[in-house]
Amino acid sequence: MAAARELQGRLTKPAGSLGALEELSVRLAGLAGVCPPPLPEPAAVAIFAGDHGVHAQGVSPWPQEVTAQMIGNFLAGGAVVNAFARQAGASVTVVDVGVATPLPTEPAVLDPAALDPAVLAPTALDPAVLDPTAADPAVLDPAVPRLVVASVRRGTRDLTVTAALTRDEALAAVQTGIRIADELIDAGAGILLTGDMGIGNTTPAAVLIAAFTGADPLDTTGRGTGVDDPTYARKVAVVRAALARHTPDPADPLGVLAAVGGLEHAALAGLILGAAARRTPVLLDGVIAVSAALAAAAFAPAAVGAMVAGHRSAEPGATVALRHLGLDPLIDLGLRLGEGTGALLALPVVTGAVRVLHEVATFDSAGVAEK
Numbered sequence: 151m152a153a154a155r156e157l158q159g160r161l162t163k164p165a166g167s168l169g170a171l172e173e174l175s176v177r178l179a180g181l182a183g184v185c186p187p188p189l190p191e192p193a194a195v196a197i198f199a200g201d202h203g204v205h206a207q208g209v210s211p212w213p214q215e216v217t218a219q220m221i222g223n224f225l226a227g228g229a230v231v232n233a234f235a236r237q238a239g240a241s242v243t244v245v246d247v248g249v250a251t252p253l254p255t256e257p258a259v260l261d262p263a264a265l266d267p268a269v270l271a272p273t274a275l276d277p278a279v280l281d282p283t284a285a286d287p288a289v290l291d292p293a294v295p296r297l298v299v300a301s302v303r304r305g306t307r308d309l310t311v312t313a314a315l316t317r318d319e320a321l322a323a324v325q326t327g328i329r330i331a332d333e334l335i336d337a338g339a340g341i342l343l344t345g346d347m348g349i350g351n352t353t354p355a356a357v358l359i360a361a362f363t364g365a366d367p368l369d370t371t372g373r374g375t376g377v378d379d380p381t382y383a384r385k386v387a388v389v390r391a392a393l394a395r396h397t398p399d400p401a402d403p404l405g406v407l408a409a410v411g412g413l414e415h416a417a418l419a420g421l422i423l424g425a426a427a428r429r430t431p432v433l434l435d436g437v438i439a440v441s442a443a444l445a446a447a448a449f450a451p452a453a454v455g456a457m458v459a460g461h462r463s464a465e466p467g468a469t470v471a472l473r474h475l476g477l478d479p480l481i482d483l484g485l486r487l488g489e490g491t492g493a494l495l496a497l498p499v500v501t502g503a504v505r506v507l508h509e510v511a512t513f514d515s516a517g518v519a520e521k
Contacts, residue, residue: 154179154186160512170478171503174458178504181429181455186507190341190431190500192290193240194334195231195490196421197224197345198327200248200413201305203314204392205350209385212349212375214305215251220347222254224489225295231345231489232295238497240343241290242490245298245330247323248413250305253297289337300326302413309354309392313409320408320416327420328427335428341500342425342432343460344439345490346414350374352465355441356389357410359467361398362444363474372437372465372486403448411445418442423449426456433500435493436463436486440471447475458500461485461492 154176159165166172178187199221205214223229224244227236235242246253289296302322306314315323334342352374359370367389373382396409407416419442425432426446434443434457446453459472462479464486472479480496513520 151176151180154507157185157507160514161506161510162513162516162518163510168503168506170480171499171506174500174503175507177455178431179507181431183429187504188340189504189508190497192339193238193341193343193497194290194339195235195240195242195343195345195494196330196334197231197242197244197347197490198247198414198417198421199244199347200351201250201348202350202354202412203306203308204310204353204388206308207310207384207388208381209353209377209388210350210375211377211381214349217347217349218249218251218253221246221249221297224347225297227295229489230487230491231494234491234494235292238494239292240494240497241292242295243289243298243330243334244295245326245417246301247326247417248302248305253299289333290339298330302326306354306412309357309410310388310395313396314354314411315408315413315416317404317408319413320404320411323413323416324404324407324420324423327417327422328424330417331421331424331428331430335425335430340430341497342421342430343490343493343497344418344421344432344435344442345493346418346435346438346488348412348414351412351414351438353385353388354410354412354415355437355465356385356467357392358406358415358441358444359437359471360389360393361406361410362400362448363470365470367393370467370470372467374465374486400448403445406448407445414438415442415445419445419449422446422457423453426450426453430456431458431500432456433458433460433493433496434477435460435490436488437465437468437471438488439493440468440475443475444471460496463492
């Protein structure tokens with residue numbers, strides 16, 4: 151980090167003129183333990199999908215079946231995340247960690263020649279090796295979205311009635327995220343991007359953020375997919391009820407995830423931990439990702455060193471969580487889609503921050519006079 155700061159001071163630009171990009175490059179040099187740090191490429195998006203028992207409380211106007219239907223859309227290449235991933239040259243891996251309804255067996259395909267049926271075959275979840283082809287470059291093929299079936303259970307329980315998960319189920323989801331991180335990094339990924347899909351998942355995210363930060367549910371709960379005023383009021387009441395029922399202890403992150411989290415939240419926490427353990431940056435998306443990041447930081451505070459906040463979600467809880475983590479988002483476009491879309495839009499900013507250290511001349515090498 152000291153070497154990166156010193157190099158930034160010798161580049162042909164006024165000191166500090168690249169603002170937040172300079173400190174980001176310093177952080178990434180520290181994470182990698184080398185200056186300049188490796189370029190964050192290729193990029194791999196991991197979309198964890200799960201359903202939620204709390205959907206029964208009317209917290210979302212969308213039917214739960216949309217989660218599975220959107221997985222079909224991801225695999226067909228027709229979602230916003232796919233469009234942004236193609237633009238960025240990033241691979242897309244979709245992980246069913248707890249979808250409640252059956253996945254489409256024959257998703258609509260934009261280009262029938264684009265998908266190899268073998269890519270859609272469910273992957274056996276071996277305790278030691280998630281995917282025997284992990285070292286295969288096809289794992290990171292930007293043209294072929296990939297499905298991994300690693301379902302812990304078919305959706306969580308209703309967190310207003312009982313714990314959403316058992317501790318063993320929450321642990322299994324965290325371990326799945328770690329294994330996915332290892333698989334993608336082993337295949338050559340230089341940066342991981344968080345993605346999520348789960349109808350109703352902003353409700354457990356709001357509970358997680360309140361639990362880990364101590365913030366009031368009014369400050370952590372947003373309108374998700376655009377709910378009306380009565381549904382929003384019901385959603386805030388559900389968050390309050392869950393906190394009152396479970397009194398989650400932030401010093402016990404696994405217990406918090408089990409009581410009030412979702413399977414995709416727990417898996418994302420694992421992905422972040424796995425990336426941090428491998429000293430690989432992980433670019434956070436929206437409110438689901440940052441709620442999971444709070445859990446990862448509770449497990450291992452040093453994991454924050456691997457986190458880069460891609461954007462500021464329009465969901466209010468995202469700002470609360472980012473402030474608690476001490477992370478400043480790279481972009482702020484009022485996004486609230488999820489899927490990994492905001493992280494993908496921020497990816498060129500991260501790459502640019504690192505590329506400066508690789509390619510910009512110093513005053514000495516360019517023969518430019520300093521002030």
